[in-house]
Amino acid sequence: MSRLFKVPLLSNTEVADGHRLASFALPRETRAPQAGQFFMVGIPGLQDPLLKRPFSLHRMTDEGRVEILYRIRGKGTRLLAERTTGDVIEVLGPLGKPFPLDSTGRPVLVGGGLGAVPLVQLALSLAGRSPRIFLGARAGAELLSLDWFRKADPETVVSTENGEAGLKGFVTEPFRAYLEDSGPTCTVYACGPTPMLAAVSAICRDRGIPGYVSLEEHMACGVGACMGCVTETVEGYKSVCREGPVFPMEQVRFSFPGGSPERGGP
Numbered sequence: 436m437s438r439l440f441k442v443p444l445l446s447n448t449e450v451a452d453g454h455r456l457a458s459f460a461l462p463r464e465t466r467a468p469q470a471g472q473f474f475m476v477g478i479p480g481l482q483d484p485l486l487k488r489p490f491s492l493h494r495m496t497d498e499g500r501v502e503i504l505y506r507i508r509g510k511g512t513r514l515l516a517e518r519t520t521g522d523v524i525e526v527l528g529p530l531g532k533p534f535p536l537d538s539t540g541r542p543v544l545v546g547g548g549l550g551a552v553p554l555v556q557l558a559l560s561l562a563g564r565s566p567r568i569f570l571g572a573r574a575g576a577e578l579l580s581l582d583w584f585r586k587a588d589p590e591t592v593v594s595t596e597n598g599e600a601g602l603k604g605f606v607t608e609p610f611r612a613y614l615e616d617s618g619p620t621c622t623v624y625a626c627g628p629t630p631m632l633a634a635v636s637a638i639c640r641d642r643g644i645p646g647y648v649s650l651e652e653h654m655a656c657g658v659g660a661c662m663g664c665v666t667e668t669v670e671g672y673k674s675v676c677r678e679g680p681v682f683p684m685e686q687v688r689f690s691f692p693g694g695s696p697e698r699g700g701p
Contacts, residue, residue: 438465438527438528438529438530439525439526439527440461440462440465440525440526441479441523441524441525441526442459442460442461442462442523442524442526443459443520443521443522443523443524444457444458444459444518444519444520444521444522444523444524445458445459445460445500445520446458446520447515447516447518447519447520447522450504450579451576451579452576453506453507454504454505454506454507454549454579455504455505455507455515455516456493456502456503456504457502457503457505457515457518458496458500458501458502458503459500459501459524459526460499460500460501461499461501465529466529467495467499467529468492468495468501468528468529468533468556469492469529469533469534469556470492470533470534470536470553470554470556470557470560471491471492471531471532471533471534471553471556471557471649471680471681472491472492472528472529472530472531472532472533473489473490473491473492473528473529473530473531473553473657473676473680474489474490474492474501474503474526474527474528474529474530475487475488475489475490475526475527475528475530475654475656475657476488476489476490476503476515476524476525476526476527477511477524477525478514478515478518478524478525479523479524479525481514483510484510484511484514486511486656487511487525487527487657488511488512488515489654489657489676490503490505491503491552491553491649491680492529492553492556493552493553493555493556493580494555494556494559494583495556504549504552504555504579504580506549527657527658528657530657530658530676530677531675531676531677531679531680531681532678532679532680532681533681534553534557534624534647534649534681535647535681536560536561538622538645539622539645540620540621540622541564541565541566541567541617541620541621541622542561542564542566542567542621542622542624543566543567543568543569543610543613543614543621543622543623543624543646544557544558544561544566544567544568544569544584544588544623544624544625545568545569545571545606545607545610545623545624545625545626545627545631545635546568546569546570546571546584546606546625546626546627547570547571547572547606547626547627547628547631548571548572548573548577548627548628549577549579550626550627550628550631550651551570551580551584551626551627552580552626553626553649553680554568554584554624554626554649555580555583555584557624558583558584558586558587558588559583559586559587561587562586562587565588566587566588567588567590567592567613567621568584568587568588568591568592569591569592569594569606569609569610569613570584570591570592570593570594570601570606571593571594571595571596571605571606571607571627571631572593572594572595572596572600573595573596573597574595574596574597574599574600575595575599575600576599577595578593578595578600581593592606592609592610592613594606594608594609605631605634606627606631607631607634607635607638610635610638611638614638614639614642614644621644622644622645622646622647623635623639623644623645623646623647623684624646624647624648624649625646625647625648625649625684626648626649626651627651628651629650629651629689629690632648632650632684632687632689633689633690635648635684636648636684636685636687636689639684640684640685645683645684645685646683646684647681647682647683647684648681648682648684648687649679649680649681650666650675650679650680650681650682650687651680652664652665652666652675652676652680654675654676656676657676658676658677659674659676659677659678662674664676666679666682666687667687667688667690668682668686668687668688669685669686669688670686
């Protein structure tokens with residue numbers, strides 16, 4: 436079954452300065468994506484940029500639409516932002532390994548900035564298990580998916596570096612305090628900037644708590660052919676797009692020994 440298809444955009448709206456939410460429908464023969472997976476998206480017929488850009492699944496709507504939430508950062512995302520409803524895009528996916536949903540204990544989600552996007556569908560999928568959610572960002576304006584997280588956990592804990600929303604500081608601080616109060620009967624899911632993931636992994640390692648991280652790497656092909664998005668693990672180097680982006684956190688060798696404080700956003 437081919438995972439490469441062309442579809443019209445169903446929406447592509449601005450949700451904050453420099454950020455857009457796009458949606459499209461999957462062809463009938465394409466399997467539905469799972470939380471943690473991603474798509475490679477490009478504009479048909481363009482030679483510059485030649486390569487598609489990776490976008491994490493934000494949410495599957497009740498109508499079966501795929502949503503992707505993105506920041507306009509370079510030429511590829513600028514071109515996508517210029518497309519309107521009805522314009523055709525080329526999509527490869529869904530790709531990558533999703534978050535496992537058969538974990539033990541209470542699910543605890545930790546997200547940072549726009550990096551928290553892959554956790555939205557996960558939170559909604561785990562809503563029946565009362566997930567505990569911690570979100571961090573540099574500023575309140577970066578908490579773009581907060582309403583969706585609160586549908587899964589009305590008591591979602593928010594931290595911002597500048598104190599505009601929620602607690603002032605790094606998301607790792609209330610997360611650490613929660614674990615000290617509740618004990619290790621949980622599974623942690625984290626996605627965000629690498630320093631945050633390193634810190635969360637170190638906190639969990641010190642307490643013997645299992646968990647998973649979704650890694651952010653520059654991707655070129657999305658299927659592991661170019662080996663341009665490798666990361667170091669205890670089993671050697673692995674491609675993030677094919678063997679991830681979700682990994683058991685104890686497998687990843689972060690380049691921040693012992694972890695470091697989270698800086699809120701990418």
